[in-house]
Amino acid sequence: MRFYSLDKLINLHDSYRKVFKIDQYNLILLQVDGERYLLESTCPHRGHPISESDIVGSSLRCSLHGYQFDIASGDLIAATEEPCRGLKTYELIYQGTEVGVVL
Ligand code: FES
Numbered sequence: 589m590r591f592y593s594l595d596k597l598i599n600l601h602d603s604y605r606k607v608f609k610i611d612q613y614n615l616i617l618l619q620v621d622g623e624r625y626l627l628e629s630t631c632p633h634r635g636h637p638i639s640e641s642d643i644v645g646s647s648l649r650c651s652l653h654g655y656q657f658d659i660a661s662g663d664l665i666a667a668t669e670e671p672c673r674g675l676k677t678y679e680l681i682y683q684g685t686e687v688g689v690v691l
Pocket of ligand 1: 631634636652653654
């Protein structure tokens with residue numbers, strides 16, 4: 589396990605979205621209403637990019653079939669077809685002026 593820096597804190601702002609590929613991990617870092625979230629970057633339903641999702645209240649709505657996931661927990665909260673698992677979430681780690689993840 590080691591720390592991977594994702595970005596400098598000064599670069600983060602509301603509506604920030606950036607995807608990262610680190611080894612086998614595909615991640616998306618988002619900031620919404622001052623809160624930061626790190627989740628897997630592909631929809632667990634059929635693999636659509638989460639970066640294209642809409643923010644609906646406190647959820648992400650995948651733009652392909654409209655499944656909705658709680659942005660904080662990753663839990664599936666609405667599905668239009670067969671259910672799928674939730675989005676994986678990752679803890680953000682702050683080190684000095686940077687934010688990152690331990691993988
Ligand atoms: S691929 Fe995301 S809802 Fe189907």
